[in-house]
Amino acid sequence: MHEHRTERARVSGLGSARSGTGHFWEQRISAIALAFLAPFFVYSFAHALGSDYATVRAIYSQPFNAIVALGFVLVACLHLVQGLAVIIEDYVHGRAGIVWLIAMRLLVGFVALTGAFAILKIAFSA
Amino acid sequence: MSDTKTVTRAGARPLSPHLQVYRMPLNAVLSILHRITGAAMSVSAALVVWWFLAAATSEGYFALVNGLLTSWPGDIVLSLSVLGLWFHFCNGIRHLVWDTGSHFGRKRVRQTGILAVLVTLVLTAITLFVI
Numbered sequence: 188m189h190e191h192r193t194e195r196a197r198v199s200g201l202g203s204a205r206s207g208t209g210h211f212w213e214q215r216i217s218a219i220a221l222a223f224l225a226p227f228f229v230y231s232f233a234h235a236l237g238s239d240y241a242t243v244r245a246i247y248s249q250p251f252n253a254i255v256a257l258g259f260v261l262v263a264c265l266h267l268v269q270g271l272a273v274i275i276e277d278y279v280h281g282r283a284g285i286v287w288l289i290a291m292r293l294l295v296g297f298v299a300l301t302g303a304f305a306i307l308k309i310a311f312s313a
Numbered sequence: 314m315s316d317t318k319t320v321t322r323a324g325a326r327p328l329s330p331h332l333q334v335y336r337m338p339l340n341a342v343l344s345i346l347h348r349i350t351g352a353a354m355s356v357s358a359a360l361v362v363w364w365f366l367a368a369a370t371s372e373g374y375f376a377l378v379n380g381l382l383t384s385w386p387g388d389i390v391l392s393l394s395v396l397g398l399w400f401h402f403c404n405g406i407r408h409l410v411w412d413t414g415s416h417f418g419r420k421r422v423r424q425t426g427i428l429a430v431l432v433t434l435v436l437t438a439i440t441l442f443v444i
Contacts, residue, residue, distance in 0.1 A: 215409065215412060218405050218408075218409060219409065221402075221405075222402065222405065222406060222409075225398065225402055229395070229398070229440055229444075230444060232361070233440055233444040234444065236364070236379070236382065236383065236391070237379065237383045240368070240372045240375045240376070240379075243368050243375070243379075244368060247365075247368070256365075260358075260361075260362065260365075263354075263358055264358065267351075267354070267355055267358060270351045270352070271351075271352065271355065274348060274351075274352055295355070295358075298358055298359055298362050301362050301365075301366055302358075302361070302362035302365055302366075304366075304369070305362065305365035305366040305368065305369035306365055306369075308369040309365070309368055309369050312369075
């Protein structure tokens with residue numbers, strides 16, 4: 188069979204959109220940030236969990252603890268979106284996959300927003 | 314002639330890895346665990362944020378949520394979260410090292426896998442019993 192189209196026309200619209208590594212790269216960056224934030228956050232959280240109300244609010248009104256907690260919650264949620272998106276893309280196909288991706292982003296976004304609000308409120312009011 | 318021979322030989326061979334009887338190498342198990350711990354920590358994240366929201370709301374609501382998270386079912390969930398977090402942390406560092414293109418040899422992968430499991434256990438023990 189003879190191919191009437193030119194080589195250029197045959198590949199037009201296919202192939203790299205030149206952003207294929209973007210998601211991969213951003214996930215590594217959030218991972219590096221979390222590797223630094225996680226030990227500090229776990230340290231403060233392990234102390235705070237189970238303490239009384241006043242102690243918890245005192246712990247998270249300390250700038251260092253508040254900044255680490257805010258950073259950890261926000262970057263963890265970003266990393267969660269990136270990771271869960273890969274899992275959904277792997278296992279849920281077609282329209283259902285799109286619905287899952289949207290629902291997941293909204294839910295994790297809600298968790299991030301709630302966490303940020305709560306941590307800032309404690310930090311600024313205690 | 315050679316075609317029929319190939320078909321017969323291919324037909325005699327197992328066609329799939331037979332997952333039920335296949336003993337997965339350590340690294341395959343760790344890879345699956347990386348995904349499971351990552352996805353499972355979405356529950357942990359929601360619980361931690363709920364706790365922060367309670368601490369930002371009122372003393373009474375904080376007592377309720379803090380009590381739930383430190384009750385025995387809460388303890389189990391959060392202890393597993395700590396285990397999952399440190400595993401994902403250790404194995405994630407292996408992934409970051411691999412992304413630079415090093416430590417990819419078969420022996421090296423097994424060694425760092427065992428190391429990641431050991432460090433996970435140590436960090437979990439420190440978090441749960443020391444801090």
